[in-house]
Amino acid sequence: MTKAPLVSVIVPVFNLELYVERCLESLAAQTLRELEILVVDDGSTDASPEVLQELAAKDDRVEILRQPNGGHGAAANRGIEKARAPFVMFVDGDDFIEPHVTSELVAEAQRTEADLVMGNLRYRLPGGRTDTFRPVPGVSRVLSDDDRRALFGVSATPCARLYARRLFVEGGVRFPTGVLFADVSFSPKTYLAARRIAYLDRELYEYDLTRPSQSMKQTNRRLLDVVASLDDLLDDCAARGWFQPWRTELQRYTLKHVIDWLPKIRGLPAEAHVEALRTLFGVLERHFGGAWVGAPLREAAGRRRGLLIEQARRLGYAPLAWSWALEGLATEADDVVERAVGAPLAGYRRVKAALKRRLLSRLVL
Amino acid sequence: MSRLRGFVASWFFAPYRGSADLDLFKRLARTPLDYELVQVRRAGADPQILAIPMEARFSRTEISTDHAQPRTRRTRDDFIAGVLAKFREAPTPYDFLLSHSNEVPSHAAALECRKLRPDVPWIAYFGDPVLKNPYVAHMAEYPLHAEDCATEAATLEQADVVLCNNPWQRDLMFSGPLAKHAHKAVVVPHCFEPAFYPSAPAELPGLFRFLHLGTLYSVKRTARPLLLAVDRLLELYPRYANRFEVVFRGGPYHAGDRETWASMRHADHVRLEPEVPFLESLAIMQRAHVLVSIDGIFDEAEHGLTASPFFPGKLVDYMGAGRPITAITMERGPTADVLRASGNLVADERPDRIAFVLKRYLDGKAPTGTPDWSRYSSRVVGAEMEAVLRAAARRAAGVEVQAAADEARQRALASLIRSAS
Numbered sequence: 128m129t130k131a132p133l134v135s136v137i138v139p140v141f142n143l144e145l146y147v148e149r150c151l152e153s154l155a156a157q158t159l160r161e162l163e164i165l166v167v168d169d170g171s172t173d174a175s176p177e178v179l180q181e182l183a184a185k186d187d188r189v190e191i192l193r194q195p196n197g198g199h200g201a202a203a204n205r206g207i208e209k210a211r212a213p214f215v216m217f218v219d220g221d222d223f224i225e226p227h228v229t230s231e232l233v234a235e236a237q238r239t240e241a242d243l244v245m246g247n248l249r250y251r252l253p254g255g256r257t258d259t260f261r262p263v264p265g266v267s268r269v270l271s272d273d274d275r276r277a278l279f280g281v282s283a284t285p286c287a288r289l290y291a292r293r294l295f296v297e298g299g300v301r302f303p304t305g306v307l308f309a310d311v312s313f314s315p316k317t318y319l320a321a322r323r324i325a326y327l328d329r330e331l332y333e334y335d336l337t338r339p340s341q342s343m344k345q346t347n348r349r350l351l352d353v354v355a356s357l358d359d360l361l362d363d364c365a366a367r368g369w370f371q372p373w374r375t376e377l378q379r380y381t382l383k384h385v386i387d388w389l390p391k392i393r394g395l396p397a398e399a400h401v402e403a404l405r406t407l408f409g410v411l412e413r414h415f416g417g418a419w420v421g422a423p424l425r426e427a428a429g430r431r432r433g434l435l436i437e438q439a440r441r442l443g444y445a446p447l448a449w450s451w452a453l454e455g456l457a458t459e460a461d462d463v464v465e466r467a468v469g470a471p472l473a474g475y476r477r478v479k480a481a482l483k484r485r486l487l488s489r490l491v492l
Numbered sequence: 493m494s495r496l497r498g499f500v501a502s503w504f505f506a507p508y509r510g511s512a513d514l515d516l517f518k519r520l521a522r523t524p525l526d527y528e529l530v531q532v533r534r535a536g537a538d539p540q541i542l543a544i545p546m547e548a549r550f551s552r553t554e555i556s557t558d559h560a561q562p563r564t565r566r567t568r569d570d571f572i573a574g575v576l577a578k579f580r581e582a583p584t585p586y587d588f589l590l591s592h593s594n595e596v597p598s599h600a601a602a603l604e605c606r607k608l609r610p611d612v613p614w615i616a617y618f619g620d621p622v623l624k625n626p627y628v629a630h631m632a633e634y635p636l637h638a639e640d641c642a643t644e645a646a647t648l649e650q651a652d653v654v655l656c657n658n659p660w661q662r663d664l665m666f667s668g669p670l671a672k673h674a675h676k677a678v679v680v681p682h683c684f685e686p687a688f689y690p691s692a693p694a695e696l697p698g699l700f701r702f703l704h705l706g707t708l709y710s711v712k713r714t715a716r717p718l719l720l721a722v723d724r725l726l727e728l729y730p731r732y733a734n735r736f737e738v739v740f741r742g743g744p745y746h747a748g749d750r751e752t753w754a755s756m757r758h759a760d761h762v763r764l765e766p767e768v769p770f771l772e773s774l775a776i777m778q779r780a781h782v783l784v785s786i787d788g789i790f791d792e793a794e795h796g797l798t799a800s801p802f803f804p805g806k807l808v809d810y811m812g813a814g815r816p817i818t819a820i821t822m823e824r825g826p827t828a829d830v831l832r833a834s835g836n837l838v839a840d841e842r843p844d845r846i847a848f849v850l851k852r853y854l855d856g857k858a859p860t861g862t863p864d865w866s867r868y869s870s871r872v873v874g875a876e877m878e879a880v881l882r883a884a885a886r887r888a889a890g891v892e893v894q895a896a897a898d899e900a901r902q903r904a905l906a907s908l909i910r911s912a913s
Contacts, residue, residue: 145848149728174848181857255727255757337727339844 137206170196200302200309246331283314522874684812712788800825
């Protein structure tokens with residue numbers, strides 16, 4: 128490395144043998160050369176270590192850190208501990224960035240003196256399609272207090288962002304470890320720790336949604352790790368004295384995730400529904416008591432769904448599971464009726480086809 | 493050593509060119525023994541197959557029956573009657589009886605022979621398991637399967653030696669109630685026949701070629717994972733566009749594979765070519781950069797399998813071609829064992845993993861040399877087979893038969909090394 132790095136790029140990797148080369152090639156192609164590329168191999172069991180070794184041999188800015196599998200959060204934290212540059216960025220090993228990205232983010236951070244610069248994500252979808260995720264509506268700007276509050280109403284991601292390392296050294300911000308959905312806890316902490324946040328209305332991250340394991344099986348009970356991640360966020364905020372000043376935003380953020388998770392919970396086996404719902408809503412009960420019921424709930428879930436959840440809460444959320452079961456039964460009954468009604472029609476069509484084949488085809492030119 | 497004289501019931505055999513035909517022929521061609529062999533007459537004989545220099549002497553009888561419908565009672569009865577008639581003709585007893593499935597009626601015929609001459613030692617060779625064959629569950633119709641299973645059980649019980657081509661097959665076949673017969677099991681792998689291959693060095697094409705040769709099925713063992721992987725590789729790394737092709741030589745291609753091919757974004761990187769005669773196929777193999785084997789992938793939950801019990805005969809034909817080999821196969825099983833031990837790369841059915849393997853070969857990061865495959869040469873396997881047949885003929889126990897085969901292998905390998913040096 129010729130100059131001191133300006134950006135430490137942290138690349139968590141777990142079993143990404145096919146992807147990691149694309150990621151590291153995109154980092155090697157950055158127009159900003161002053162990079163420290165910290166690849167954290169989180170206990171890969173495929174050929175990722177071999178591939179990483181080959182790539183590191185080609186670029187002395189790449190350092191490989193290996194650790195037993197501890198999950199995405201633990202890998203990212205390892206990178207944070209090791210980072211030495213004034214700015215930090217996260218690029219997952221299955222994603223990549225365009226050559227101008229680090230340069231543009233650093234320029235914006237220096238121009239605005241922001242310690243968090245956020246950009247848009249370009250979602251790479253199957254079939255070559257793309258879509259854009261904008262965490263902030265409107266044009267590029269330094270975020271106002273209202274803008275910052277609005278961030279608690281959108282999904283969180285640590286990607287397409289440049290962080291001043293100060294947030295981690297002085298602010299002590301870290302990912303929760305041992306849980307899926309660690310981002311859910313991490314991002315709001317950075318909103319609260321940052322003195323100034325800037326937004327760049329540009330696609331600064333290529334987020335690959337085509338990888339098969341990107342879509343988690345709905346039957347996986349680790350879906351409920353989101354509760355542990357939210358607990359980590361809310362406990363951490365309480366410990367730092369952020370909870371009361373930001374209580375409304377944190378409640379909105381938590382409610383959003385709980386409501387977003389309901390369809391996922393429905394994908395679990397039916398016998399697990401009630402317990403899972405209690406676990407999910409438990410995070411609201413623990414941190415906000417009953418304050419989230421009423422207007423905040425209806426704002427997050429919509430009026431009708433909000434009322435249903437309120438009623439279900441009185442009976443330990445079981446009615447929500449019953450409603451799903453009822454809908455399942457109704458669908459099955461509908462299938463039976465449709466098949467019964469459709470049978471005569473199918474029979475008529477078969478007879479018609481046979482007549483056409485045997486008679487009409489001989490008579491008609 | 494005297495030339496033993498054995499009787500062979502094998503529905504499939506050379507000069508026909510199917511995998512099972514060639515499997516038994518390659519095993520026996522180098523044994524200095526005499527065989528009275530009964531097989532089924534079919535279409536598509538290739539007389540050149542029998543033209544190689546052989547130490548074995550075959551006297552073949554072909555039974556005429558409806559070979560296109562092997563799974564009917566009548567066809568089987570025709571075959572079994574033909575085998576028995578030939579078996580009865582012999583004026584003096586044979587030194588051994590060898591039966592070979594596929595098809596299973598070969599063993600049914602041998603069971604009848606055994607009734608006639610219980611004193612003749614019987615070696616039963618199973619190319620594939622029958623009762624625990626996981627493909628059967630995926631077949632809409634598979635007549636007489638129950639009968640085949642009963643024949644398999646009776647064969648394992650009554651045969652003196654049961655020959656398998658890989659240890660995973662042995663372990664599967666001799667599990668459960670049949671485990672009590674495991675002492676009869678002997679493993680001798682498939683082999684390639686060096687005399688089948690053109691001696692002139694083959695020239696590789698300008699475009700990097702991955703080649704799959706042979707039959708694919710409508711389920712499990714399909715082209716689909718490889719086709720998806722080609723698209724995946726080019727989607728992630730467009731720089732490989734027009735730098736390689738994947739060629740299938742086999743067919744007929746099932747509707748599922750054709751549909752997958754038609755829906756590919758990079759279908760121009762894949763060719764589905766018709767079948768070619770066996771000997772020509774070996775020459776074609778030599779003109780590929782990497783040969784691809786595709787196995788059916790089964791799982792424990794659905795099929796009760798944690799390893800593949802199938803050793804594809806095509807894999808050893810690939811070895812003889814002297815090109816790198818990769819495979820889509822289960823994590824454990826003969827293909828994975830053989831290829832991993834030789835440094836080749838293998839993939840499961842995930843397109844991402846297959847795409848990675850393709851990429852490694854394209855990047856020159858996978859082995860490009862030819863491992864020492866002499867263990868699978870007919871010179872070595874033929875010696876093992878001879879040892880098995882001789883040991884069985886003197887009524888040695890299964891363990892002794894396996895030991896004789898192992899010793900013969902060591903001797904044959906040592907002899908090959910001496911002659912090479």
